[in-house]
Amino acid sequence: MGQIHWFLFIFLCLLGHGELAEGVSGLACNWGLQSTHPLPPDIVVRLLKGNGFNKVKLFEADPGALKALGKSGIQVMVGIPNDMLASLASGVGNAKAWVQQNVSNYISNHGTDIRSVAVGNEPFLRDYKDRFVSTIFPALQNIQAALIKAGLGKQVKATIPLNADVYQTDSGLPSGGYFRPELQNLMMNIIKFLQNNGGFLTINIYPFLSMQADPSFPKEYAFFNNTAKPLVDGSIAYTNVYDANFDTLISALEKSGFGHMPVVIGEVGWPTDGDPSANIDNAKRFNQALLDRIVQGQGSPRRRTPPDVYIFSLFDEDHKSTLPGNFERHWGIFKYDGGIKYPLDTGNGRTMVPAKGVKYLARQWCVMSPSAGVSDPNTLAQSITYACENGDCTSLGYGSSCGNLDAQSNASYAFNTYFQTMNQSKGACNFNNLAVITTVDPSKPPCRFEIMIDTRKQKKASPPPPTVYRSSAAKIDGVFAALIMGIMGLVYMLRSLI
Numbered sequence: 001m002g003q004i005h006w007f008l009f010i011f012l013c014l015l016g017h018g019e020l021a022e023g024v025s026g027l028a029c030n031w032g033l034q035s036t037h038p039l040p041p042d043i044v045v046r047l048l049k050g051n052g053f054n055k056v057k058l059f060e061a062d063p064g065a066l067k068a069l070g071k072s073g074i075q076v077m078v079g080i081p082n083d084m085l086a087s088l089a090s091g092v093g094n095a096k097a098w099v100q101q102n103v104s105n106y107i108s109n110h111g112t113d114i115r116s117v118a119v120g121n122e123p124f125l126r127d128y129k130d131r132f133v134s135t136i137f138p139a140l141q142n143i144q145a146a147l148i149k150a151g152l153g154k155q156v157k158a159t160i161p162l163n164a165d166v167y168q169t170d171s172g173l174p175s176g177g178y179f180r181p182e183l184q185n186l187m188m189n190i191i192k193f194l195q196n197n198g199g200f201l202t203i204n205i206y207p208f209l210s211m212q213a214d215p216s217f218p219k220e221y222a223f224f225n226n227t228a229k230p231l232v233d234g235s236i237a238y239t240n241v242y243d244a245n246f247d248t249l250i251s252a253l254e255k256s257g258f259g260h261m262p263v264v265i266g267e268v269g270w271p272t273d274g275d276p277s278a279n280i281d282n283a284k285r286f287n288q289a290l291l292d293r294i295v296q297g298q299g300s301p302r303r304r305t306p307p308d309v310y311i312f313s314l315f316d317e318d319h320k321s322t323l324p325g326n327f328e329r330h331w332g333i334f335k336y337d338g339g340i341k342y343p344l345d346t347g348n349g350r351t352m353v354p355a356k357g358v359k360y361l362a363r364q365w366c367v368m369s370p371s372a373g374v375s376d377p378n379t380l381a382q383s384i385t386y387a388c389e390n391g392d393c394t395s396l397g398y399g400s401s402c403g404n405l406d407a408q409s410n411a412s413y414a415f416n417t418y419f420q421t422m423n424q425s426k427g428a429c430n431f432n433n434l435a436v437i438t439t440v441d442p443s444k445p446p447c448r449f450e451i452m453i454d455t456r457k458q459k460k461a462s463p464p465p466p467t468v469y470r471s472s473a474a475k476i477d478g479v480f481a482a483l484i485m486g487i488m489g490l491v492y493m494l495r496s497l498i
């Protein structure tokens with residue numbers, strides 16, 4: 001008996017040590033590219049590694065990102081935009097060309113660890129009407145066939161990121177979950193197909209959007225550690241909407257005979273600006289508890305094994321469509337430049353580290369000229385509108401970080417965002433002589449007048465990546481040692497029982 005305990009003790013110590021040494025065993029996130037001035041990919045890859053991310057999801061097969069991810073030790077899910085589905089569905093030849101150029105090429109020539117292909121993105125969103133309903137499944141089948149043809153059938157899995165609106169429950173209880181009736185047959189075919197190919201289902205869950213969509217939604221319930229009244233479903237008390245939503249899917253799967261289908265969370269997060277509920281406090285509260293769950297390996301009441309969770313998103317993107325709302329450009333856990341927005345513990349007390357080596361345009365801003373106070377209000381309004389159409393004014397709205405500016409600063413903010421978006425070009429700070437350039441930071445906390453990233457100066461500016469790769473290999477060795485010790489302990493235990 002003494003020996004058994006001894007072995008188990010070592011086993012646990014080694015596991016614990018691995019965790020402590022590395023901080024986190026692995027986080028996953030979405031890397032979006034819809035910025036007017038994207039961070040250089042090599043800086044992003046170092047940002048990911050420095051913060052313990054070992055999985056990343058891309059929305060398109062961006063060459064810069066895929067090359068920079070080569071030999072990084074980061075596993076990649078690469079996306080296919082919806083507008084490519086029709087062509088990929090029309091024949092396996094197109095899918096083969098896509099896989100050759102956007103998957104095989106990066107695996108063989110750049111050492112990029114591509115593990116999955118996300119075919120389409122939320123194709124069944126009600127807003128799309130039925131635009132992708134007939135092409136999504138054939139596109140998935142053709143991509144899968146092309147992956148097999150390329151000899152990647154085992155290594156790379158095809159999946160479809162789905163919005164959580166593909167399932168519902170009439171009772172409001174997760175146990176009542178079922179797939180939307182008009183999608184039921186198609187969903188069954190897709191899930192069967194994914195299962196036959198050893199794949200997984202990908203689902204995006206947004207407590208923030210659930211809250212936005214329904215004014216009577218109990219806000220506390222959108223968070224993890226909350227004061228909300230639990231939702232009692234048989235023997236389970238749901239304390240937050242994330243678990244309830246996830247388990248609605250699990251119920252729908254169980255009812256359809258796919259209770260063991262692996263599920264990955266493709267997107268989940270909380271924005272920091274552009275809406276009264278989108279702020280630093282709420283985002284920190286939500287994302288910190290989410291990270292805690294990931295680090296602790298916590299599942300949901302109906303499925304104890306935790307899914308992979310891709311946080312949405314890595315940084316803010318100033319070129320995203322604002323159709324869903326102004327918050328859409330502010331989902332980042334980092335700022336647009338990889339800077340820290342708010343501190344997060346990414347596991348065992350490890351704090352976030354910002355992007356390093358980012359180059360900025362000159363330290364100057366465009367503001368409303370102090371002498372332009374008595375100008376024609378129409379000209380001013382038109383100038384602001386023009387600036388905001390081309391720049392990013394999503395922080396100016398009610399309840400946003402710059403929502404309390406006076407009219408003059410408000411105009412300055414609009415002029416500056418335009419000026420920065422236009423690379424601080426001389427002609428971009430005029431507005432009928434209403435605007436002037438200043439070197440005095442006009443920021444009025446919490447409202448920040450940003451300076452844009454200089455995408456020209458970045459080219460040769462990057463030192464070689466740090467050696468995190470090696471230490472993660474060391475960690476694998478540690479886990480191996482732990483496993484071997486564990487197996488030895490087990491063997492010993494079994495022998496002593498016989």
Ligand SMILES: *[C@@H]1O[C@H](CO)[C@@H](O)[C@H](O)[C@H]1NC(C)=O
Pocket residue numbers: 060061062094097098099101102
């Ligand atoms: C991927 O490959 C196809 C070739 O089929 C090409 O046309 C496409 O633009 C490539 N890139 C992306 C980002 O999908």
Ligand SMILES: *[C@@H]1O[C@H](CO)[C@@H](O)[C@H](O)[C@H]1NC(C)=O
Pocket residue numbers: 224225285288289292
């Ligand atoms: C949430 O609660 C759990 C358990 O009570 C705790 O371990 C965790 O630290 C809390 N997280 C936050 C962000 O307060």
Ligand SMILES: *[C@@H]1O[C@H](CO)[C@@H](O)[C@H](O)[C@H]1NC(C)=O
Pocket residue numbers: 384385388393396405406407410411414
């Ligand atoms: C500030 O500018 C925005 C964007 O044009 C506008 O919606 C808002 O009403 C303005 N606020 C003030 C105080 O002028």
Ligand SMILES: *[C@@H]1O[C@H](CO)[C@@H](O)[C@H](O)[C@H]1NC(C)=O
Pocket residue numbers: 421422423455456
């Ligand atoms: C800003 O500069 C970058 C790098 O030279 C360029 O790619 C981009 O098109 C420029 N943007 C504008 C609006 O001129």
